[in-house]
Amino acid sequence: MPSFDSPARGTVPPFTMGPALLFCPADRPERFGKAADRSDAVILDLEDAVSPADKAEAREAIIAQSGDGGLEPVRTIVRVNPVGTPGFELDLEALAKTPYRTIMLAKAESAEQLKALEGYQVIALCETAAGIVNAASIAAEPNVVGLMWGAEDLLASLGGLSSRNDDGGYRAVALHSRSAVLLAAKAAGKEAIDSVYVNIPDLEGLAAESRDAVASGFGAKACIHPNQVAVVREAYAPAPEAVADAAELLDAAAAADSGVFQFKGKMIDGPILKHAQATLRRAGLPAK
Template identity: 80%
Template sequence: MSFLMGPALLFCPADRPERYQKASERSDGVIVDLEDAVAPADKQRARGAILAQLGAEGDVPELDPSRTIIRVNPAGTEAFEKDMHCLKHTPYRHIMLAKAESAAQLKELEGYSVIALCETALGVVNAAAIAAEPNVVGLMWGAEDLLASLGGTSSRFDDGAYRAVALHARSAVLLAAAAFGKDAIDSVYVNIPDLAGLALESRDAVASGFGSKACIHPNQVPVVREAYAPSEADVTAATELREAAAAAGSGVFQYKGKMIDGPILKHADATLRRAGH
């Protein structure tokens, strides 16, 4: 099943309600964050902000529930219990579970569509079992929390490239999501001014099969969108390849000196889907 709201999902701290609408307008989906973006002392105020923007009974909420994800605190914590109690009184049923680590945690979230954020060693190791749960609609991975769970100090080298263990986790979560037909969301790019690095990483996310990428600043959204939007040349090439396949009939055929078979045609189809064809 597909849960894709669009290629660029934007985090917004739950304790900054004045940013809710702007975040929604500037992205394909907003992730209202009750976890890392909110200090422990401010979490109750953040829950109150989510409730306050709903207005009077029957009012249309400020945030469209179909395009809003609430990131809740890790299962088993007091903060998580309070988050879920808050959400019972809202129309929001799309949640992101921080530090998801087991299928059992997801079983307790029946009635919610869940993006499981695999950002610890245990969560990455159990990614396939987590992805198999029926209420899981997507998987995301997180680099910095993962390295913290390993006792490491940095997920990237000085040039911005991921370390091997982070790349392994990224691949493991992507493969687990695809194996069970769930969407995969690529992790955030924390160097906000480095839009060139973000563009490079976003293009790799597209080519690798991630359905979307999370952003932490509005300026990152257009960069991600551009990476996910096929160029006119890409669309033309994919269209011509599909036309050549139709003319060739079934089976393997040669096109512009290359062997073309089923997987290559699926690559072309993915390009056309992203272009809205």
């Protein structure tokens, strides 16, 4: 699994990210451990998943659960409220009492906002028009370790009604935003996380979207229900035949000792070899 690494991290341990991240309301501490056990990383949510009346209790729950026997800091993210809201500073005050140093910043909109989070590893959640437009400058900030995009908040910020068409596919503006965040993250050498799939019973739709996320280059996908985790993991795990084909291709490349060569009737060059190396890495094997 790839590890987040930031020059501004200092003594903060690197955050290890697997393919399936699972949101958990921060006011439901009885679910924290289960969510962490069922996913590659848990996102304790202090923002949308918690009503304003319950946010103080949620902060105390995170503090209480962070002692001995608590969640692993390297697999724990805390989604904080947006910069400029009453809850933002209170969230940071609470986190200062915990070992958790990986933050997901809700509604990240500018590089300037990241300066208030020095000392934290930040996953910037770009889910407004301003956040999408400024994704490249946000990704360039040294304490940003990844970018995620959010579809429904984005459409709400545009005055729209829904991110998806009647057939379940994303509208053009959502697809554009998804691509913009992916490109911005990768251009800055950061990780990219695909948005949640809100139709929980539709596991086939989730599987198709997860496969597309893998093929497009997203390093992970966020989940909102434990049942989604296995589907995302399966999408990210290459089939045994794909692993075997990738290994065979890379062995052939080493034997050919040439920049371009033919393999099983196909012309092979650098980008194709990088695809094969990515397949081996997703299988947990060293890329040749």
